[in-house]
Amino acid sequence: MPVEFLGIAATSDGSEIAARSGASFDKEYTLRLARAHEENGWDRVLFAYGSGSPDPNAAAAYIASRTSTLQLLLAHRPNVSYPTFAAKTFATIDQISDGRVTVHFITGGTDHEQQREGDYLTHDERYGRTRECMQIIRRAWTSHEPFDYEGAHYRFADFVSDVFPVQQPRPRLSFGGSSPAAYQTGGAEADIYCLWGEPLASTAEQIESVKAAAKAAGRDDFPKIQVAFRPIIAPTEEKAWEKAHDIVDRIEDRVAAGGGALSRRRSLKNPENAGSQRLIAIAAEGDRFDRALWTRTAAATGGAGNSNALVGTPETVAQAILDYIDLGVDIISMRGYDLLADAIDVGRQVLPLVREEVAKRDRAAAKAGSPAA
């Protein structure tokens, strides 16, 4: 089965290694980055969400009208809009983009960040709300009859939308989280379950947890699995590792200059979210895992988001990705530390290698008469 590749949409060129060079909002850069993905083999880009960020949906609207095939993954925190309202927004973007939308539910892992937009629920309550939100959005996209809803978090009466998605029966729901509450919610509701890149063994454990939760929820299918990395590639192994160490030096310099933080939004110490706690614990166990996984970038940023690197030549990184595909991973999410240059380099040098090998295996499996595992 073909692998999918997710890149990143951003409205400025900042990353962990360098502050943005211009305004927080750079229209030209936003478009160049999206087109670099579209033209270099990426299937989809993520429009991320933070309490101060530009609205992912409004940014996606701009990109949708200026690209033709690039798919749009829209991060959504259920606390910031009413689910029926959000369903109409997503259906409208799906119409305007001719069916290119996937919605990525992020529940929020940090109390203070949630409070910036008025959300005072506890962690586990938030996941309960996300579950209701996913159910409502799915129904609003598919129900042509008015319906009511009475849940713990939402109540409404007689809702029906005039606008339905282009994708039938509906766009996919993507979901991220690594706590027990997350497995339970995403296992039950998600079409795509997203993990941050960990060593193969602990990734396999997480996949098992997601599958067990899906089974417990009575599903007869499993969510597709997505894993996220930060690729660091160069023509030789040696150069790739030089580059990797240079990146970590630059991150550490910025953290030191920032008094122990990369931005005012996020402290690097004692993260509340399970995903970051896991990355920090893994980094404490060692710098290197498996073929090419490197944890220093995660350690330097306190496991802030997708932050474990895959380091090496394009061939090594492609092989490392194939190791995850062998575990049952369907989608690979990647962004570099130089967003634009890496979207082009990784798109041209790594993606084709992975795709070729996956296609080769699929052909071999078809020849052997057995469906690809």
Add this chain to the structure above:
Amino acid sequence: MPVEFIGMISTQDQSETRPSSGPAIDKDYVRRFARAHEDAGFDRVLIGYNSSQPDGTQVAAYAAAHTERLGFLVAHRPGFMAPTLAARTFATLDQFTGGRAAVHVITGGNDAEQRRDGDYLPKDERYDRTDEYLDVLKQAWTSEAPFGYHGRYYRFEDFHADVRPAQQPRIPLYFGGSSEAAYRVGGKHADVFALWGEPLAETAEQIASVRAAAVAAGRTEPPRISVSFRPILGATEELAWERAHRILAATRANVEPFRRVWRRAVGGNEPQNRGSQRLLAAAEKGELHDRALWTPLAAATGAAGNSTALVGTPDTVAQALLDYVGIGVSTLLIRGYDPYDDAVEYGQALLPLVRDEIARRDALSSVS
């Protein structure tokens, strides 16, 4: 002072005179309809809101990608989005469109319609919530420092938007409503207060109410005033009136399907909102008011939205619009019953007459 003309775009051909046709979002129609307004010389277009419609911000973004200059007035009901996100949504739109965004704040006039998106507040509380919402929106657009808010409806800490509007200091706020609560909240916050087209005397009363509310809120500069009409033009008075009666007959014939659609939007034949009640009261008083204001179309639909007509030759209708400019109106929001063709016709026949006359008056007053 130049007058501002606002038209309206929708995502499919729709009118009171016939059933809607085509898919809910006809992209080609949106693109052509927006360009028709731009070419006709409209300053902006309104994008409406109700609980079942496509998201107006997305429609604006799409139309903006296919126009150069046209402004967008996106109708927005507080209560369904965190105001911190709404501020960033509109700021993002404003950035991507090069400063062409404006927000039309509508608080919602019907309980059943509000409940479709989970809002169970009573009407007066809705206006109080709108008041807080606009406090937050303005601060989010302009505050350099992180800020918190502790109101009755909204509470948050340490919020800061990384994205600011392209327009400085902020995006314009239009505001609709005709109740006491609406005057109070709109008088305090609105840059432009929007009214539906009533006779001159009633419109003057409403303008006075808005201004009094602005003074009570401590403003030194009151909101500008917008009034909405449905112009029906003809080459002669007689032809215009023939056309008006044809439109009325078609509206009456189509009223059941239209009401079914509109009930989804406003929930019933007895309007709860003050604006519709006022239009029906004007219709009760008489069919024709002042120079060219005609009310039977409002009566025919239960005053579902902007529904009073101005009927006559382009000269007559231009004069009628100028009568409103004369009592302090500076924005005219107009759309027809054949929405696409009428937008084109207004651009050819009506807008230049009004603009030329205002330019002439402005020149005179600057000489004298």
